[in-house]
Amino acid sequence: MKLVEYPDSELMMFDVADLLASELSAALRQNDWASFCAAGGTTPGPVFDILSAVKLDWDRVTVFPSDERWVPETSERSNARLLRQRLLTGRAAAARLLPLYADAPSPEHVVETLAAEIEPSLPISVLLLGMGADMHTASLFPGADRLEDALADDAPILVPMRAPGAAEPRVTLSARVLADAMCTHILITGAEKREALLRAQSLPPEEAPVRAVLDAATVHWAP
Numbered sequence: 001m002k003l004v005e006y007p008d009s010e011l012m013m014f015d016v017a018d019l020l021a022s023e024l025s026a027a028l029r030q031n032d033w034a035s036f037c038a039a040g041g042t043t044p045g046p047v048f049d050i051l052s053a054v055k056l057d058w059d060r061v062t063v064f065p066s067d068e069r070w071v072p073e074t075s076e077r078s079n080a081r082l083l084r085q086r087l088l089t090g091r092a093a094a095a096r097l098l099p100l101y102a103d104a105p106s107p108e109h110v111v112e113t114l115a116a117e118i119e120p121s122l123p124i125s126v127l128l129l130g131m132g133a134d135m136h137t138a139s140l141f142p143g144a145d146r147l148e149d150a151l152a153d154d155a156p157i158l159v160p161m162r163a164p165g166a167a168e169p170r171v172t173l174s175a176r177v178l179a180d181a182m183c184t185h186i187l188i189t190g191a192e193k194r195e196a197l198l199r200a201q202s203l204p205p206e207e208a209p210v211r212a213v214l215d216a217a218t219v220h221w222a223p
């Protein structure tokens with residue numbers, strides 16, 4: 001793991017957006033398409049705002065969330081809504097968004113269909129993850145009902161997930177799909193998450209799921 005510490009969050013958001021733009025641009029030089037998989041939650045919005053204005057062949061980029069809460073895009077808790085409102089505007093409006101939600105009573109009803117839509121965009125070209133203070137990343141939560149399945153070497157692309165720390169059912173990319181990404185960044189702020197990150201380094205993924213993606217990741221932290 002590489003840890004980059006910034007004096008303030010604003011500087012971090014600009015630097016990370018710049019890095020992601022260069023990596024997407026490099027991926028597009030090597031291939032006809034690139035995929036950008038990004039966290040939801042409260043942290044990455046400013047990165048999306050900056051990235052959305054970058055000049056890039058966005059029409060060759062497929063964007064999808066790392067995980068989704070089982071709510072429609074009308075909900076403020078929807079990770080796809082965050083991507084649509086903060087990233088797929090301006091220049092980046094030309095990108096294609098693949099939501100990880102469909103109008104079905106539970107993730108189990110549609111998880112295979114959703115996974116089939118993601119599969120052609122794998123491996124992920126550029127991955128931006130977040131992390132909770134409980135050391136979850138994407139929706140790989142400690143104590144989640146299907147964490148073991150999602151951490152397995154032969155895990156499916158997408159795994160439905162329910163966890164004590166999650167208000168609604170979730171769907172998440174599995175650890176192997178996240179760990180296969182060509183470039184991985186984790187964006188965190190605050191003393192509590194920094195301490196959790198350092199603790200996660202010496203714990204197994206079953207206790208600290210973020211551990212499953214740490215080896216190849218660059219972690220960006222600001223107070």
Ligand SMILES: O=C1O[C@H](COP(=O)(O)O)[C@@H](O)[C@H](O)[C@H]1O
Pocket residue numbers: 038039040041042043044066067068069079129130131132133136137138139
């Ligand atoms: O629930 C989620 O949490 C993590 C961390 O979110 P944050 O609000 O603490 O930044 C996020 O990375 C994940 O995509 C999201 O579904």
